[in-house]
Amino acid sequence: MSSLFNSLSMSQLHTLVTILEIRNLSKAAIVLESSQSVLSRHLAQFREALNDPLMIRQGREYILTERAKEILEPLKQALAELERIRLPTTFSPATCERKFTLAASDYVAENMLPSLMADLAMVAPKVTIDYITWQANHFSWLSNGDVDLAISMLDDAPDDYHGRVIGEDIAVCCMRKDHPLHQLPMIDEAGYLAWSHIKITGGGDKDGFVDSYLKNKGLSRDIKLRVPFFSAALNVLCDSDHILTLPEHIARKWQRHAPVCIRPLSFIEHRFRYWVLWHGRNHHAPEQLWFRQFIYEHCLSSQSLSPSDSY
Numbered sequence: 001m002s003s004l005f006n007s008l009s010m011s012q013l014h015t016l017v018t019i020l021e022i023r024n025l026s027k028a029a030i031v032l033e034s035s036q037s038v039l040s041r042h043l044a045q046f047r048e049a050l051n052d053p054l055m056i057r058q059g060r061e062y063i064l065t066e067r068a069k070e071i072l073e074p075l076k077q078a079l080a081e082l083e084r085i086r087l088p089t090t091f092s093p094a095t096c097e098r099k100f101t102l103a104a105s106d107y108v109a110e111n112m113l114p115s116l117m118a119d120l121a122m123v124a125p126k127v128t129i130d131y132i133t134w135q136a137n138h139f140s141w142l143s144n145g146d147v148d149l150a151i152s153m154l155d156d157a158p159d160d161y162h163g164r165v166i167g168e169d170i171a172v173c174c175m176r177k178d179h180p181l182h183q184l185p186m187i188d189e190a191g192y193l194a195w196s197h198i199k200i201t202g203g204g205d206k207d208g209f210v211d212s213y214l215k216n217k218g219l220s221r222d223i224k225l226r227v228p229f230f231s232a233a234l235n236v237l238c239d240s241d242h243i244l245t246l247p248e249h250i251a252r253k254w255q256r257h258a259p260v261c262i263r264p265l266s267f268i269e270h271r272f273r274y275w276v277l278w279h280g281r282n283h284h285a286p287e288q289l290w291f292r293q294f295i296y297e298h299c300l301s302s303q304s305l306s307p308s309d310s311y
Contacts, residue, residue: 005049005050007049008046008049010079010082012042012045012046013075013078013079014079015028015032015034015039015042016042016046016075017072017075017076017079018031018032019039019042019043019046019054019055020054020055020064020068020072021072021165022165022273023055023061023062023063023064024061024062025039025040025043027155027156030156030157030158031156031157031162031163043055050067050071052065052067052068053065054067054068055068080293080296080297083289083293090286091286091287091290093123093124093127093290093294094123094124094125094126095126096124096126096127096287096290097126097127098127098128098287099127099128099129099130100127100128100129100130100148100149100291101129101130101131101132101146101147101148101149102129102130102131102132102147102148102149102150102151102295103131103132103133103134103138103141103147103149103150103151103152104131104133104134104150104151104152104203105133105134105151105200105202105203105204105230106133106202106203106228106229106230106231107203107230107231107250108151108203108299109131110230110231111302112298112299112302113131115298115301115302116129116294116295116298116302117129119294119298120294123294124294127291132147133202133203133228134147134150134151134152134202134203134204135201135202135228136152136154136201136203136204136205136208137205139158139161139279142161142277142278142279143160143161143279143281145281148278148282148288148291149276149277149278149288149291149292149295150275150276150277150278151166151274151275151276151277151295151299152203152204152274152275152277153169153203153204153205153206153247153272153273153274153275154204154205154273154275154277155273157275157277160279160280161277161278161279161280162277162278162279162280162283163275163276163277163278164275164276164292164296165273165274165275166274166275166276166296166299166300167273167274167300168271168272168273168274169247169248169249169271169272169274170247170248170264170269170270170271170272171206171207171209171210171245171246171247171248171265171268171270171272172245172246172247172248172251172262172263172264172265173187173192173243173244173245173262173263173264173265174237174243174244174245174246174251174254174255174260174261174262175195175237175242175243175244175260175261175262175263176237176238176239176240176241176259176260176261177259177260177261178259179241179243179261180241181195181243181263182261182263184263185263186263186264186265186266187243187263187264187265187266187267188266188267189266189267189268192221192243192265192267193214193219193221193222195222195241195242195243196222196223196224196241196242196243197221197222197223197224197225197242197243197244197245198223198224198225198226198227198233198236198237198242198243198244199223199225199226199227199244200227200228200229200230200233200244200246201226201227201228202227202228202229202230203228203230204272206245206246206247206272207245207246209268209270210245210268210270213268224242225242230250234254234258234260237260238258238259238260245265247272248262274299276292276295276296276299278292
């Protein structure tokens, strides 16, 4: 490691973490409210400071080097600790009495709220949570103050918004365990369109990329049910011939507890990014700094975004 690393500021380290998490300079520039050319210069500086290329192109994407993988989590943890230190000493979660509005899906609520509320009772007993179902692209809820924080899937954080990437995932096709498609190792376009579909509308956009792909080819799928709740979609899925497109880690968890199976899609690739998202209007507010760190840590601890189960 070069001595240049010692001169990197906290802001520069935050930029480095964002670049390594997103692995795309143009998208990272949007999140950081910067430009691709500026981030390109930063990346060159980081590479020199760490004596490592950090990211290497593979096809259309960039992959992290082993060195980059090694430093990413320690850097994130160090920055989180420094962010806590920066909180004004006058702010105390133990005495905070405000209400925070959190928006996400019913799946996030089911998997995160029990532990979150238990911890909240210990560290901030006077804080209350108003939990609502997030709707894809309803960013105005954040900008007008109706929502303090959102947990969602999206490709990029829009202008004037900030976010932290929780993890990544891929899309798979889910169906009841004895569905005719379960005999196939992968689902091709013809097989995908041959069956009717369920669409989950609550939370982030989980399958809009499929409809965009089909529209460009002059095709469409038969959506028989649109429902905002994961739990309702699962119940219908188990008792029907419908199929459902959703993130792999959710489908794998369902597979462990319900009579469903999952198969990869052979005709299209899509990678999800999970974000904790907020608006620039409350970026520096002490109570908001605490609240989003509290939520971010629970997001990381409550669900795995890198499932290892086999198909």
